[in-house]
Amino acid sequence: MASVLRNALKSIREKGIGNFVRGLREEGYLSALLDGNLMQTKIHNIGATLVGVDKIGNKYYEKLGDTQYGRHRWVEYAAKNRYNASQVPPEWHGWLHYITDHTGDELLLLKPKRYGIEHKENFSGEGDEYIYHSKGHTLNPGQRNWTRYQPWEPKKA
């Protein structure tokens, strides 16, 4: 605990109090005061190894040794207020759920170039414009054109 305080004071001295508070907020320490899940993750992180960071900034930690097997890998989400499990991209999903020991960075190399599409998190409940719409749905921007005729285009006669 003393070392934590010493480090905090040191960084205040280096960055100034304003930057230090902004850093705290960005790292989620302020929201952790109200969010027990996040606080627990933060406490967990102490002494754990950072295995990787994915492209949206989720941090993947592992702690071997004194952790219960099956609880030794976890993620700290990049989003501190609105996080859910669908934010984990598929390449890290396997590692996080003990399906594989390959990290997401390794699996990313296997992603098919031609038809692999970007991961999107689940936007359910976030409004119609965010959620997934099937190809035929009116709200799908890349909606398929089902018109089977070509209309006559009036040109200036």
Place this chain on the structure above:
Amino acid sequence: MGLGQLASRALLRSSRLTTATRTSHFLRTIVSTPELHNSEVAAAQSQPEPDLPKRNPVGGARIHFPNPDDAIEVFVDGYPVKIPKGMTVLQACEIAGVDIPRFCYHSRLSIAGNCRMCLVEVEKSPKPVASCAMPALPGMKIKTDTPIAKKAREGVMEFLLMNHPLDCPICDQGGECDLQDQSMAFGSDRGRFTEMKRSVVDKNLGPLVKTVMTRCIQCTRCVRFATEVAGVQDLGILGRGSGEEIGTYVERLMASELSGNVIDICPVGALTSKPFAFKARNWELKGTESVDVTDAVGSNIRIDSRGPEVMRILPRLNEDINEEWISDKTRFFYDGLKRQRLNDPMIRGADGRFKTVSWRDALAVVAEVMHQAKPEEIVGVAGKLSDAESMMALKDFLNKMGSNNIWCEGNGPNPNADFRSGYIMNTTIGGLENADVFLLVGTQPRVEAAMVNARIKKTVRATNATVGYIGPAADFNYDHQHLGTGPQTLIELAEGRHPFWSALSNAKNPVIIVGAGIFERKDKDAIFSTVVAIAKNANAVRPGWNGLNVLLLNAAQAAALDLGLVPESNGSVESAKFLYLMGADDVNVEKVPDDAFVVYQGHHGDRSVYRANVILPSSAFTEKEGTFANTEGCAQTTVPAVPTVGDARDDWKIIRALSEVAGAQLPYDTLSAIRSRIRTVAPNLLHTDEREPATFSTSSLRPEIKEKMDMAPFETAVKNFYMTDSVTRASKIMAQCSALLLKK
């Protein structure tokens, strides 16, 4: 023998078993045939089978005995059948209700007998006989389901499949393939073939027919069709044995207006439709039985559609009109239905640009302008593809507005609609087969009505009928005499000075066909009176035979004349202030005065839209129900196959709506109501699918014609066979055809 018959026979036998056991159940024997132990039943069993279950002829085939003495009796699987002399064994089997598998035999083509699939066993014959080529003899005992016949079929099928590729999953014929069906029914369940299959280079037959020649089984149906029905000598057989190939000998296209029919006729997937290739599977398609409108023949067609698009068009059997063929234009113009469609009402603004508006606004504008025009300045023209209902509505509407200047394009400026016999084909298309001399006046049936031409070709081939032709030099696919180019020859014929006159006057059933292109001439009445004189001299019109015909060009013409769409005054387009074009694209829009207000109601942006002030989108013939009368006066109806496009509406509904906005409401709201209105004008249009012959003959009742004939030669009525109306002009396939096949 069909599976159903096998099953019914098995059922009969089992029921006999059960009844037998029931009568003798107290015996309780342990043998498997208890009925034989009962003396009564055993006696009944030993007798020959009493009466066999009744069988019906295949496809409802009926036989006609020209001479009752010529009837002979043969036995098919023990069934006695009476057939006329000269029928083949295969036909006898069909009458007896047994469908013999076949590939090369086709009832409308000559007999080749080279596929050997139709082998049957005939008693006292040492080996199986090819039933399609063997004439039935009196007392012949034909057996179609014996082990020998079955083994023979299985062997033939094995040979046919030896060189047939196993590409049914990528073959367009898959699902409607004779070879597929018959190998399932008659083939072996395993093959013994381990060698390599032969390969054949594909032939280029043009933009319509796709060839995959490795699939060909050399039935030669296409070769026989080309020479016998289409009348072109393009296809032939090259090589012998395993080197045998169907081809054109030198690389060239199949230049026939009936070439699409080889697709239907091919029993395998060797000849398939090029525009339809890999577009759909036949079991995904919905078939709608309708009528073709691209020419005046009214060929019966089946429109195969998937969802909102027409995928292909196939012929439908109608012995009186198109038999089982259709022309290439009918078969392949369907892609024009998907291009250049008018889908929204539009109004031309002050800047000359079209603006999409609502129906309410468009109709309001039209009605307002219409009220400003004087009644005699209101002109209506019905297009080539108009149905009778919409023409009736248009005529009633314009009459209510005080105008009677309405006609159908193609009928000329001053059509003679007084006598129905003066504008229809009185002989009927099927009746042409009884003719022995044809005189074609200013008509080229090959391009104007390909199916009528096929009928003439059939007659010429069957009976060596003579054909005389007056008109510009033209390409015929049968022997003909080119008598002259203009009215001069007609005068010579009428006066009996022409060498062809002897053939015509000696003919038993002469047929004179006048082309509808003559309607456009100023001296058409004089020409018609000369033709009537020739017909009278040649005794072409008499009780029991009417050989005086007019061959119309467009689907709407006959119905328009039946409904009396005759303009009050000539040259009314030049003085029109309000012009209503109902799908009329061949009106000369340059003659329309600049201050005239033009309404175009139609389904394609073709020619007249560029002059239009208001565009009202209507539905094409595949999307609506409508009555069309063909050139022989036979009324037929189209049936909607696909939904309408965009905001388009049926023609008669638009006119009905417009009449209400204009304050001259038409008294009908439904199609049946409009048809009862037609009943008061032309009841023959309601007798669908049966031809109403014209009652009066024109020859005696016509007024004397004073005017002289113009000696200018006749002109070609149809310049381009493939592009005659707005739909065919929008079609890409038809454009390809006219680019490749009409090249001289």
